[in-house]
Amino acid sequence: MNALQRILLVEDSPRDAELVLEALEAYHLANEVFHVRDGVDALDYLYRRGQFADRSNGQPAVVLLDLKMPKVDGLEVLRQIKSDPHLKMIPVVIMTSSREEQDVDKSYDLGVNAYVVKPVKFHDFIDAVKQVGGFWAIINEPPPGSRRQLGGAGA
Amino acid sequence: MRTHLERVDVKAKKPNGPKKVTGLRRQAEELPRTAKRNVAAIPVKDVQQLMHELQVHQIEMETQKEELRRTQMELEAARTRYVDLYDFAPAGHLTMDTHGTIMEANLRAETLFGINRKALIGQPLARFIASDDQDIFHRHCQEVLKTGTRQTCEVPFRKEDGVSRWVCCESLAVHDESGRITHWQMTLLDVSERKEAEAVRREALSTLDAIVDGAFIFDPQTLRFSYVNEGAVQQVGYSREELLRMTPLDLKPEFDEPRFRAMIAPLVSGAESAHSFTTVHRRKDGVDVPVEINLQCVEPGTAQTRLIAIVRDFTERMKAEKAVTESEQRLNLALDSAQMGVWELNLTNDTAIRTLRHDQIFGYPSLQPEWGSKIFLAHVVPEDQDLVKKRFEEAFATGHFNLECRIMWPDQSLHWIAAQGRVYRNHKGDSVRMMGVVTDITERKRAEEEIRKRGELLEAANKELEAFSYSVSHDLRAPLRHIHGYVEMLRRATDGQLSDKAQRYVRTIMDASVEMGQLIDDLLAFSRMGRTEMIESRVDLGALVQDTIRSVDMATTGRKIVWQTAPLPPVVGDPAMLKQVLANLVGNAVKYSRMRDPAHIAVGCAGEEDGRVILFVRDNGAGFDMQYVHKLFGVFQRLHGAEEFEGTGIGLATVRRIVARQGGRVWAEGAVNQGATFYFTLKRSPSA
Numbered sequence: 001m002n003a004l005q006r007i008l009l010v011e012d013s014p015r016d017a018e019l020v021l022e023a024l025e026a027y028h029l030a031n032e033v034f035h036v037r038d039g040v041d042a043l044d045y046l047y048r049r050g051q052f053a054d055r056s057n058g059q060p061a062v063v064l065l066d067l068k069m070p071k072v073d074g075l076e077v078l079r080q081i082k083s084d085p086h087l088k089m090i091p092v093v094i095m096t097s098s099r100e101e102q103d104v105d106k107s108y109d110l111g112v113n114a115y116v117v118k119p120v121k122f123h124d125f126i127d128a129v130k131q132v133g134g135f136w137a138i139i140n141e142p143p144p145g146s147r148r149q150l151g152g153a154g155a
Numbered sequence: 156m157r158t159h160l161e162r163v164d165v166k167a168k169k170p171n172g173p174k175k176v177t178g179l180r181r182q183a184e185e186l187p188r189t190a191k192r193n194v195a196a197i198p199v200k201d202v203q204q205l206m207h208e209l210q211v212h213q214i215e216m217e218t219q220k221e222e223l224r225r226t227q228m229e230l231e232a233a234r235t236r237y238v239d240l241y242d243f244a245p246a247g248h249l250t251m252d253t254h255g256t257i258m259e260a261n262l263r264a265e266t267l268f269g270i271n272r273k274a275l276i277g278q279p280l281a282r283f284i285a286s287d288d289q290d291i292f293h294r295h296c297q298e299v300l301k302t303g304t305r306q307t308c309e310v311p312f313r314k315e316d317g318v319s320r321w322v323c324c325e326s327l328a329v330h331d332e333s334g335r336i337t338h339w340q341m342t343l344l345d346v347s348e349r350k351e352a353e354a355v356r357r358e359a360l361s362t363l364d365a366i367v368d369g370a371f372i373f374d375p376q377t378l379r380f381s382y383v384n385e386g387a388v389q390q391v392g393y394s395r396e397e398l399l400r401m402t403p404l405d406l407k408p409e410f411d412e413p414r415f416r417a418m419i420a421p422l423v424s425g426a427e428s429a430h431s432f433t434t435v436h437r438r439k440d441g442v443d444v445p446v447e448i449n450l451q452c453v454e455p456g457t458a459q460t461r462l463i464a465i466v467r468d469f470t471e472r473m474k475a476e477k478a479v480t481e482s483e484q485r486l487n488l489a490l491d492s493a494q495m496g497v498w499e500l501n502l503t504n505d506t507a508i509r510t511l512r513h514d515q516i517f518g519y520p521s522l523q524p525e526w527g528s529k530i531f532l533a534h535v536v537p538e539d540q541d542l543v544k545k546r547f548e549e550a551f552a553t554g555h556f557n558l559e560c561r562i563m564w565p566d567q568s569l570h571w572i573a574a575q576g577r578v579y580r581n582h583k584g585d586s587v588r589m590m591g592v593v594t595d596i597t598e599r600k601r602a603e604e605e606i607r608k609r610g611e612l613l614e615a616a617n618k619e620l621e622a623f624s625y626s627v628s629h630d631l632r633a634p635l636r637h638i639h640g641y642v643e644m645l646r647r648a649t650d651g652q653l654s655d656k657a658q659r660y661v662r663t664i665m666d667a668s669v670e671m672g673q674l675i676d677d678l679l680a681f682s683r684m685g686r687t688e689m690i691e692s693r694v695d696l697g698a699l700v701q702d703t704i705r706s707v708d709m710a711t712t713g714r715k716i717v718w719q720t721a722p723l724p725p726v727v728g729d730p731a732m733l734k735q736v737l738a739n740l741v742g743n744a745v746k747y748s749r750m751r752d753p754a755h756i757a758v759g760c761a762g763e764e765d766g767r768v769i770l771f772v773r774d775n776g777a778g779f780d781m782q783y784v785h786k787l788f789g790v791f792q793r794l795h796g797a798e799e800f801e802g803t804g805i806g807l808a809t810v811r812r813i814v815a816r817q818g819g820r821v822w823a824e825g826a827v828n829q830g831a832t833f834y835f836t837l838k839r840s841p842s843a
Contacts, residue, residue: 015633019640122642
């Protein structure tokens with residue numbers, strides 16, 4: 001649990017998770033992904049509680065968040081992240097099957113950093129994930145908290 | 156004046172006095188003459204005789220002197236009487252010289268001119284006459300002097316205090332022995348009151364003429380008209396002269412003389428003061444007109460007894476009454492067909508007059524003997540009592556009454572009523588009267604309730620549908636993506652090992668999943684266009700078309716398309732939905748013209764229809780057979796095979812749904828291989 005994981009993938013579908021990892025493999029980012037299967041686990045991870053209570057590594061550089069999940073859904077996770085002063089700086093990207101207007105509206109209303117609709121075509125899907133992962137995990141300068149943690153872990 | 160009087164008096168006494176006086180004087184003068192001559196030679200007897208005679212004479216003289224004195228007193232008294240007569244005569248008297256200057260005036264003249272008699276003497280009479288009337292007076296003077304006979308004239312005299320009095324002047328010239336006019340006498344009579352009375356009479360007559368009603372005055376014995384006004388002349392069409400030779404019987408075809416006399420008898424005797432009746436008057440032109448007559452007797456039982464008839468032609472009123480009746484009938488019909496009851500509430504004593512319908516609305520078959528706000532309140536269900544009281548208070552404050560409440564019928568059935576009305580105030584501002592209508596709205600309320608329930612159901616169904624499409628959007632696409640993704644990964648993993656046939660199977664699976672994805676997207680869009688709220692605003696259609704073309708163009712690299720666009724008017728609509736319409740139609744045009752090089756696509760305006768702009772999108776592509784035109788806009792309806800043109804059959808259905816929601820319509824024209832034109836109408840922006 002101490003390894004540096006720059007991407008937190010919150011995805012209830014193991015198939016989708018596999019496809020995402022497959023896509024990120026192209027950037028050799030697959031090993032930097034930590035995958036949780038629902039909103040409860042995602043929040044536990046970020047708040048270092050429950051099974052993640054003794055997690056010592058830093059916060060992720062980006063959270064890839066699915067919307068429709070059992071127990072606590074993506075919008076609730078997003079709401080909690082963006083309303084917590086310690087977490088709100090972590091970039092959150094919604095990756096979902098739906099382009100329902102109400103979801104897009106609500107997500108931006110809660111302060112989402114990006115909203116990506118997963119394309120059906122595998123090529124398009126790979127492209128989208130690669131671009132999102134590459135941008136947020138590599139190109140984007142992460143917020144101060146993550147960077148410090150990152151730097152510490154790298155040393 | 157006094158000198159003149161004396162002269163007149165002495166003259167008048169001439170025949171009695173002077174003769175006697177002359178005889179006595181002669182006897183008296185003789186006596187001393189004889190006495191002087193013979194005084195010594197007169198014997199004593201004679202002297203004694205003479206003495207006796209002298210004494211007798213003396214007594215005679217005394218007697219005569221006494222008689223003279225008495226006569227003089229009588230004369231004096233007579234003179235005073237005449238002076239009084241002159242002065243206190245009811246008429247003014249003036250003596251004037253031939254130039255019209257006042258020489259003498261009596262006391263009455265003083266009051267006539269309002270000036271002292273002494274001041275009158277020497278004044279020209281003309282100065283008391285207003286300049287406007289000088290002519291009349293001047294003519295009168297000339298007549299007097301010329302003819303020498305008695306002349307009269309009436310002229311207003313201005314008194315010293317400025318008040319004018321009408322005076323009748325009667326003048327007579329006085330001649331001397333040679334026939335020359337020396338002076339003239341004038342009698343002046345104040346006729347102001349008579350003149351005023353004449354003016355009043357004239358005014359009364361002109362007033363009578365001015366009134367529109369006919370006024371007829373006739374004698375109760377002869378029945379002849381003695382007066383008719385202008386209104387009467389107008390009413391019957393006879394001239395005034397003709398009417399004055401006629402009687403009421405000549406105008407009234409419904410009356411014979413005995414009947415008419417029987418009718419007026421109680422008026423003439425004074426038993427009745429007035430009699431009103433309606434009959435017809437036959438005009439001179441033979442037309443009968445309906446009249447209403449008010450008959451009155453003036454000074455009954457005197458020689459002046461006369462009957463006055465005020466006659467009103469009510470042809471117009473009958474028309475008006477007919478109009479009122481008709482409009483009442485119309486109102487009743489309206490109230491009846493609206494099943495409205497009418498009520499009028501007297502707030503001072505809490506009583507109300509109502510129509511039968513009103514009481515029927517409260518469940519009574521016939522009008523109740525009593526009604527009022529308290530009785531009304533007793534019918535209102537307990538739950539609505541407070542509301543009703545509140546509405547009444549509002550009505551007193553605002554003047555407008557508006558209420559919907561539930562009432563209980565005598566048979567214990569529940570009914571909804573709606574009442575509207577107004578409050579009327581008196582001059583002090585107190586609410587004294589309310590008037591309005593009432594309707595039974597039980598059915599409406601029931602329908603409303605039904606609609607509300609249905610609305611709830613519909614809303615629930617809509618919510619369900621939304622949840623359904625939300626779920627479709629998420630859950631249906633994910634497996635497709637997985638199919639596509641894993642097949643692709645399978646293809647990579649087996650790179651080069653699969654037979655051509657197997658590779659074709661893999662490609663087909665992938666194509667199918669993509670198609671399915673498109674189908675889901677289109678269906679969701681179609682469903683959304685029917686559900687989402689429309690936000691209307693002014694849309695610049697020209698800019699929207701350019702945007703659409705630009706985005707389509709980017710996706711058609713390698714193709715040659717000639718775009719033709721005309722300036723488009725601004726319209727009113729939901730911008731997002733209109734964008735969808737254009738995207739679908741332009742997208743279709745591009746798709747179905749892809750075998751053309753170059754393809755021609757035109758977007759333009761084709762005039763107006765019912766105040767809506769007709770827009771079109773035309774291409775020179777595959778077109779369609781007009782016999783299948785009715786299938787174009789149905790969901791999942793396609794006129795081309797999927798091998799020829801890909802598509803889900805939802806695009807045009809979505810277009811029709813959007814245009815219909817904005818109140819317009821869509822239609823299409825085309826022919827196989829000759830292109831297609833799609834028309835749709837949109838609301839023109841009012842500012843355009």
